[in-house]
Amino acid sequence: MKLMRTRLCALSALLLTLAPAVASAGPWTRDAGHAFFSVSYGRIASSFIFGPDFTVQPLGARYEQHALQVYGEVGLIDRWLTLTVEQQLLRYGRLLGQGDTYGVGDLRMGFWTGLVTKPVRLTAAFIAGVPIGDPSPTAGKGADPDAELIARSLPTGDGEADFELRLSFGYSFGKKRRWPLEHYIVAEAGYWFRTQGHSRDLSGKVVYSQFADDFTYKAELGTKFPWRFIERFWFIVRLAGIESFADGVSAQNTCATGLGNGVTYTAYGFELAGRIYKGLGANIGIDEATRARCVAAGANFKIGLTLQF
Amino acid sequence: MKKLIILIPLLLGCDARFLDQRSAEERARSVLDFAMAPVDLAGVDLAGLDLAEPADKLLAQGSFMGRAGHAGSGDGMLYRTKAGVEVRFAANFSTSGVPGPAVFLTSRDSMGGSIDSQADISLGTLKSTTGVQTYPVPQGADVGRRNVFVYCQPFRVEVSKATLVNVP
Numbered sequence: 001m002k003l004m005r006t007r008l009c010a011l012s013a014l015l016l017t018l019a020p021a022v023a024s025a026g027p028w029t030r031d032a033g034h035a036f037f038s039v040s041y042g043r044i045a046s047s048f049i050f051g052p053d054f055t056v057q058p059l060g061a062r063y064e065q066h067a068l069q070v071y072g073e074v075g076l077i078d079r080w081l082t083l084t085v086e087q088q089l090l091r092y093g094r095l096l097g098q099g100d101t102y103g104v105g106d107l108r109m110g111f112w113t114g115l116v117t118k119p120v121r122l123t124a125a126f127i128a129g130v131p132i133g134d135p136s137p138t139a140g141k142g143a144d145p146d147a148e149l150i151a152r153s154l155p156t157g158d159g160e161a162d163f164e165l166r167l168s169f170g171y172s173f174g175k176k177r178r179w180p181l182e183h184y185i186v187a188e189a190g191y192w193f194r195t196q197g198h199s200r201d202l203s204g205k206v207v208y209s210q211f212a213d214d215f216t217y218k219a220e221l222g223t224k225f226p227w228r229f230i231e232r233f234w235f236i237v238r239l240a241g242i243e244s245f246a247d248g249v250s251a252q253n254t255c256a257t258g259l260g261n262g263v264t265y266t267a268y269g270f271e272l273a274g275r276i277y278k279g280l281g282a283n284i285g286i287d288e289a290t291r292a293r294c295v296a297a298g299a300n301f302k303i304g305l306t307l308q309f
Numbered sequence: 310m311k312k313l314i315i316l317i318p319l320l321l322g323c324d325a326r327f328l329d330q331r332s333a334e335e336r337a338r339s340v341l342d343f344a345m346a347p348v349d350l351a352g353v354d355l356a357g358l359d360l361a362e363p364a365d366k367l368l369a370q371g372s373f374m375g376r377a378g379h380a381g382s383g384d385g386m387l388y389r390t391k392a393g394v395e396v397r398f399a400a401n402f403s404t405s406g407v408p409g410p411a412v413f414l415t416s417r418d419s420m421g422g423s424i425d426s427q428a429d430i431s432l433g434t435l436k437s438t439t440g441v442q443t444y445p446v447p448q449g450a451d452v453g454r455r456n457v458f459v460y461c462q463p464f465r466v467e468v469s470k471a472t473l474v475n476v477p
Binding site for chain 2: 059095137138253
């Protein structure tokens with residue numbers, strides 16, 4: 001298993017050289033030879049967690065997660081094929097005063113094809129998750145059981161291959177000033193085949209394992225104002241979520257912060273994305289779950305740089 | 310810049326690295342051997358135990374209370390049966406839902422943020438946050454242990470506790 005993950009790790013580095021980084025392509029696919037790249041930093045911190053029964057429960061120590069993520073999409077065939085690659089290059093999880101783990105997160109690769117291009121956009125995607133992250137970090141040889149428990153509670157990956165089928169609908173309007181503002185809307189829905197979630201005891205033996213799948217969704221509205229300088233910015237609001245079909249027992253037994261079978265959330269978010277110079281841009285945003293299971297109960301701050309050509 | 314980003318996964322490898330941030334005192338409390346400690350029955354008065362009694366016998370009972378901001382209620386009991394000693398939760402049992410909950414039988418009044426493998430005996434994963442459930446106790450492990458905890462193992466938080474009082 002370790003050898004396989006090492007190979008996947010090397011493969012991911014190779015893929016990153018081939019595909020100029022990530023996010024979710026969405027309804028607007030890229031023409032051949034055109035690409036989009038982003039590198040972003042995200043942070044979530046909280047002393048509470050949404051428990052397996054959706055209630056907010058206190059944690060024994062403050063939890064922090066820092067992630068450096070890259071995303072890239074490149075058009076391979078006009079309209080018909082856009083490749084996306086998304087990976088957490090570094091995922092750092094911390095329980096204040098107890099311990100922390102850091103490592104590479106999981107990789108996701110997507111293949112997007114344009115089904116309809118006029119008058120609206122409709123795109124279908126097949127997205128595959130490659131389990132590069134470490135689902136069961138260890139405190140090392142000779143470590144005491146508490147250290148082992150702390151390490152186990154801070155995985156950097158879910159340890160499972162997963163597949164998602166997604167439909168993405170998009171529509172933009174007002175671009176030629178026929179409308180006072182310029183807008184776009186996106187609506188997405190997907191089925192995420194998550195395979196086997198599991199948990200291990202202190203000796204590393206798998207003591208619980210069960211299949212689970214999810215429904216994913218997103219609704220997004222972006223608006224540009226026509227005033228000088230301000231027109232460089234997209235003001236974006238979104239509602240996004242994952243609805244796990246795992247039952248409470250499965251969620252309880254595989255639950256980690258943001259990983260595992262039970263992960264469910266409905267989150268709203270705001271983002272400001274601006275153009276700095278030619279294809280270079282920057283964005284800053286915040287997302288927060290209002291209803292969730294197995295995720296930290298705190299806001300997720302993001303900041304990033306983007307490049308498209 | 311791009312080369313550096315590409316190299317990060319290879320430099321880190323795929324296995325997560327762990328950094329222990331506990332104080333020296335906390336580390337010292339933890340015990341290296343986490344296998345269940347053998348229970349020393351020497352000096353224990355076994356005369357009062359009617360080992361031949363066929364029917365289930367209530368040895369001790371108490372009520373659950375929430376800990377550290379969590380909810381907990383209902384009754385917990387310690388029974389001796391033909392098969393051995395077991396902890397039972399009554400139909401009115403209820404506790405908060407937390408990640409990775411486990412049931413512990415311990416001699417300690419408080420488990421705090423660490424598991425003491427000498428004092429704390431794990432009875433396994435919590436089967437349900439409500440209702441009747443049974444947890445077999447390893448042979449001899451009930452001796453001197455009358456506190457039952459529902460404990461969140463991943464984050465080492467006490468969720469609920471029942472102190473069982475011996476029934477005459």
